[in-house]
Amino acid sequence: LKVCVVGLGYIGLPTAIIFAKHGVQVHGVDVNSTVVEALNNGELHLEEPGLKEALHEALTCGRLSFSTEPTLADAFIISVQTPALADHTADLSFVKAAAASIVPYLMRGSLVIVESTVPPKTVEEVVIPILLQSKLDIGNELYVAHSPERVIPGNILVEMVTNTRIVGGINDRSTEKAIELYRSFVRANIIGTDIRTAEMVKLMENTYRDINIAYANELARIAERIGFDIWEAISLANTHPRVHIQQPGPGVGGHCIAVDPWFIVSSAPEQARLIAMARTINAETPMHIAHRIEGIVGEQEKPVVTAFGLAYKGNIDDTRESPSLSVIKILKDKGFIINIYDPHVEGDFQNKFNCPYDAAFGSDCIVILTDHEVFKDMNYSKIKDQMRIPNLFDTRNILDAAAMRELGYRCFGFGP
Ligand code: SAJ
Numbered sequence: 001l002k003v004c005v006v007g008l009g010y011i012g013l014p015t016a017i018i019f020a021k022h023g024v025q026v027h028g029v030d031v032n033s034t035v036v037e038a039l040n041n042g043e044l045h046l047e048e049p050g051l052k053e054a055l056h057e058a059l060t061c062g063r064l065s066f067s068t069e070p071t072l073a074d075a076f077i078i079s080v081q082t083p084a085l086a087d088h089t090a091d092l093s094f095v096k097a098a099a100a101s102i103v104p105y106l107m108r109g110s111l112v113i114v115e116s117t118v119p120p121k122t123v124e125e126v127v128i129p130i131l132l133q134s135k136l137d138i139g140n141e142l143y144v145a146h147s148p149e150r151v152i153p154g155n156i157l158v159e160m161v162t163n164t165r166i167v168g169g170i171n172d173r174s175t176e177k178a179i180e181l182y183r184s185f186v187r188a189n190i191i192g193t194d195i196r197t198a199e200m201v202k203l204m205e206n207t208y209r210d211i212n213i214a215y216a217n218e219l220a221r222i223a224e225r226i227g228f229d230i231w232e233a234i235s236l237a238n239t240h241p242r243v244h245i246q247q248p249g250p251g252v253g254g255h256c257i258a259v260d261p262w263f264i265v266s267s268a269p270e271q272a273r274l275i276a277m278a279r280t281i282n283a284e285t286p287m288h289i290a291h292r293i294e295g296i297v298g299e300q301e302k303p304v305v306t307a308f309g310l311a312y313k314g315n316i317d318d319t320r321e322s323p324s325l326s327v328i329k330i331l332k333d334k335g336f337i338i339n340i341y342d343p344h345v346e347g348d349f350q351n352k353f354n355c356p357y358d359a360a361f362g363s364d365c366i367v368i369l370t371d372h373e374v375f376k377d378m379n380y381s382k383i384k385d386q387m388r389i390p391n392l393f394d395t396r397n398i399l400d401a402a403a404m405r406e407l408g409y410r411c412f413g414f415g416p
Pocket residue numbers: 117149150151152153205206209213246247248249250251252253254255256257312313314323
């Protein structure tokens with residue numbers, strides 16, 4: 001059995017590695033030759049717990065290869081990004097290019113699985129017309145399915161194996177073929193359905209989370225208005241057996257939850273009213289956080305703010321759609337000086353420091369934007385000594401405000 005995985009990002013790469021680990025011959029493809037070269041040398045271009053070790057293991061066992069071109073294979077998995085365009089519709093150019101790239105390698109009996117998150121009907125109306133260039137009869141000679149990836153960044157290698165998998169085929173034979181393939185490593189249920197349902201299930205899951213977080217963010221604003229402890233209130237509400245409210249924060253980032261709900265909205269704009277409202281609430285949250293910071297340091301002539309966290313959530317290196325970037329941009333546009341500290345994120349960012357004390361030097365306010373574990377155990381007394389004015393705004397509620405006040409900080413959060 002040979003599988004060709006097209007797109008070696010946060011999903012494609014772990015998928016390729018896990019297939020190889022479970023005895024499948026795998027060829028990984030990416031258009032970025034720097035990424036391909038690095039992977040062939042055992043180096044990663046992204047951070048994910050356990051992935052480096054898993055890559056080395058797979059390379060050593062000889063079942064995994066990488067290049068910029070597909071090869072002949074029994075199954076092809078498309079796992080490329082589907083970002084949103086400015087008008088919130090999906091940019092399907094990567095999916096189209098990936099589908100076109102495998103056409104010359106398709107044979108009678110090949111299976112093509114789209115794992116990328118796509119708006120409803122994309123596989124039927126966009127991918128299949130491209131695959132038809134192979135002249136193969138779809139459903140009889142060429143099997144096609146959609147199987148959305150549902151793993152959470154930070155725990156990908158575990159969830160890929162233990163999460164229930166949804167597989168939607170263009171016909172029953174395609175569904176069966178795809179289920180059979182995933183059985184090689186999935187240790188949970190694999191449930192078959194049709195393609196359009198599979199596409200919608202994925203979007204509905206991420207939208208559910210977006211709406212729930214928007215609810216938490218709205219409650220945080222209500223707490224600011226009325227004056228109560230939002231964190232305690234949510235935790236108490238969640239003791240109810242049928243209530244699970246998410247946590248407020250500086251906004252919703254990442255390439256999925258901040259993007260996918262729009263795919264539903266653009267497919268049915270008149271019907272998707274709650275979904276659009278929730279997305280708007282979350283998208284406006286960085287602006288609210290920036291206003292709050294302005295209120296805290298507004299008196300200062302040339303305010304210096306230290307942002308702890310660039311990644312869109314804790315303990316990962318991914319900054320895509322990160323609310324931190326939005327907050328920083330809004331404040332910079334207002335003339336603030338922003339110092340940044342994020343030990344997980346590499347790359348070129350203006351005023352990014354390698355140590356928290358340098359980032360805090362001369363600062364009028366520290367704002368915690370990402371819930372990285374390392375931010376919980378830093379020497380906040382030493383950090384305070386570097387600051388001009390010891391304001392601390394913890395948007396993620398990761399620090400003990402009472403302990404911070406004892407150190408001499410003026411503490412801010414949501415609510416009173
Ligand atoms: N966030 C909050 N409050 C919360 C939870 C999250 O503000 O209570 C924020 C995070 O800080 C982050 C954003 O939401 O900025 C998204 O983070 P996340 O952990 O909710 O989700 P992702 O984007 O890392 O992964 C999601 C997952 N989807 C669901 O849980 C329904 C994952 O299972 C999907 O595979 C992934 O999207 C994807 O690729 O679609």
